[in-house]
Amino acid sequence: MSNSKRSVSLSLIGAAACLVALGAIAQTAGITFRNTITGEVLNFNDALPEGKDTEGVKQFMASGKNPYNEDASCLKSGEQIFLSACSGCHGHLAEGKIGPGLNDAYWTYPQNETDEGLFSTIYGGGQASMGPQYQNLTLDEMLKVMAWIRHLFKEAPEKASWLTAEQQKAFKPYAGHETLPDNPTGRCQEKAK
Template identity: 80%
Template sequence: MKSKMKGATIAGAIGATLLVAVAVAQTPAITFRNTITGEVLNFDDALPEGRDTPGVKKFLQTGVNPYNEDKSCLKLGEQIFLSACSGCHGHLAEGKIGPGLNDSYWTYPQNETDEGLFSTIYGGAQASMGPQFVNLSLDDMLKVMAWVRHLFKEEPEKAKWLTDEQRKAFKSYSGHEEFPDDPPGQCKGQAAAK
C-alpha cells in the first residue's frame, strides 16, 4: 500500500512539474496591454484551440507575427477576415462601420506594431470593436493580422511591421489575387481543415 501511495505521490509531483513547465513555456515574454485601459491582457480567457502553435509561441516571445507575408497563412487569414472582420472593416479593410486598416493611418498608433494590433484584436477597442478572444483563437488572430498587413496599399517604407527583407519584396496591395490551395509555409496543410 505504501509503495502505491509513494508511486502516486511521485507521479503527481511529476505531473505538477510538467504543468508548471508548460505554463512557463507559454508565458509571454512581452506584456500585452488592453488598447483602451492599459490593463494587462489575460490569455487564460483565450479559446483553448490554437494557443500552442509554433506561430503563437514565437509571437508571444517576440511580439512579431511570424505569419506576415507567409502565403500559406494569407489565404486562411483572408477567409477568417472575410467572415469575422469585413462586416465592419470592409472586404479590403478599406473601412466601413469600423476604421480602414489598409493604409498608414491608425486610430490607435500602437497598431503599427504587431504587438499593438494583436492587443486591439484580442482585448477590443472603443465603439463596436469588442474583444475577439471569444470568437477567434490566438492563431487565427495572427492569420487575420497577416492578411490585414498584406492588404496594405501604401509604400513599404510605411509598413513598420515588415522586416527589411519583407520590405524589399513587398508590393502594395492592388486588388484581388489568387493563392494556391496549399502553398508551402508555416500554415501548410491547414487550409483543408478549415
C-alpha cells in the same frame, strides 16, 4: 481582530494575489500585452483553448512579431477568417465601413502599427463596436487575420514598419483582388491527410 475583519483582509489579500498571478500569465519573455483602451494587462487564460500552442503563437508571444506576415501559406486562411469575422465592419479589403480602414498608414490606435499593438486590439477590443475577439477567434486565427490585414496594405513598403527589411524589399502594395495559391509551403501549410 474580529472574524469579519479577518475575512475581509484575507479576501483583499487573495484578490491582490490573483491580480498579480493574472498579470504574470499575460506577460511573456518581457512582452506585456495591454488592453488598447484601458492599459490593463491582457489575460490569455480567457482565450479559446484551441490554437494557443502553435509554433506561430509561441514565436509571437516571445517576440511580439507575427511570424505569419507575408507567409503565403497563411494568407488564404487569414483572408477567409477576416471575411467572416471582420469585413462586416472593416470592409472586404480592409478599406473601412462602420469600423476604420486597416489597409493604409493611418491607425486609429497608433500602437496598431506594431504587431503587438494590433494583436492587443483584436484580442482585447477597442472603442465603440470593436469588442474583444478572444472568445470568437483563437490566438492562431488572430495572427492569420493580422497577416491578411498586413497583406492588404496599399502604401509604400517603407511605411509597413511591421515588415522586416527583407520583407520590405519584396513587398508590393496591395493593388486589388488576387488569386492566392491553394496550398503553398510555409508555416500554415495544410498537413496531408
